[in-house]
Amino acid sequence: MSLVIISNLSITFSGKNLFHQIGFQVEPGDRIGLVGPNGSGKTTLLRLIGGEISPDTGEIKKRKGIRIGYLPQDVHTALSGKVLQSILDSIPGRVRLRDEMMRVEESLKNIQNKDSQLKLAKELAELHQEISYLDRQFPSHEAEKILAGLGFRSEDFDIPASSLSEGWKMRTVLGSLLYQSPDLLLLDEPTNHLDIPSVHWLDQFLQTYKGAIILVSHDRDFLNRQINRIISFEPEGLKTYSGNYDFYLKAREDEKLIRLRQVRNQEQKIKDAERFIERFRYKATKAR
Secondary structure: OOOEEEEEEEEEEOOEEEEEEEEEEEOOOOEEEEEOOOOOOHHHHHHHHHOOOOOOEEEEEEOOOOOEEEEOOOOOOOOOOEHHHHHHOOOOOHHHHHHHHHHHHHHHHHOOOHHHHHHHHHHHHHHHHHHHHHHHHOOHHHHHHHHHHOOOOHHHOOOEHHHOOHHHHHHHHHHHHHHHOOOEEEEEOOOOOOOHHHHHHHHHHHHOOOOEEEEEOOOHHHHHHHOOEEEEEEOOEEEEEEOOHHHHHHHHHHHHHHHHHHHHHHHHHHHHHHHHHHHHHHHHHHHO
16 A cells, blocks of 8 residues: 555745646655755655645645654754653653653552552553553664764763754754654755765665655765655656666656657658748749
């Protein structure tokens, strides 16, 4: 079943008609590169799929229960807690469960009624079970491994995330998304704030990522290694190509050659028609 189905999508942004009635599908395992000139609508399309904005017309259907992670080019949300803890707490429900467990534990200390104690003890056991499940699904050592790959030292794990520079905040946000392992990753220039070792690590990490990816990147080599499909914003509209960025460039060049041949063939037909008309006129004049 498709992860996302986009139908007849149109949006005008800052007075500019970015796209009109576009449509495509995102399947499990897709690794899509979005390409096109600056301002063509790549970031807007990511924001639409991520649910940050709504289209003027059209529909974006998402598979029930799908988890989507979106990395913007700039951080707009405030980060709280220490670096490692902020990664761990990015898992939906983990903070709520921990807070609920603390509330129940505090209530147990102050309640003398046996029935109430039993009820709270049962509730606490269920909360422990839920937290244990999350801890197994999303172990802390995986978060530490991701942070290390993105260039954090172990002594950085306890630094307040809010005190980081913008570049390191972006690494933290990226780390949170990778740790969550969503069904669909939307990455807008993920290598912008990374050094060469971190880019290499991210490259390797994403190549084995099991979810689908939609990627915007000016790093041609990085893009080539990550994608198996291109969606491009062209003057003639939105187009889809199978293969990586190099294949896309070759396909576009082939299309240009075909169009050029078509134009030349049309010009030749016009010239042939003009010569025929000229000969006909000459014969008609001579006959008189």
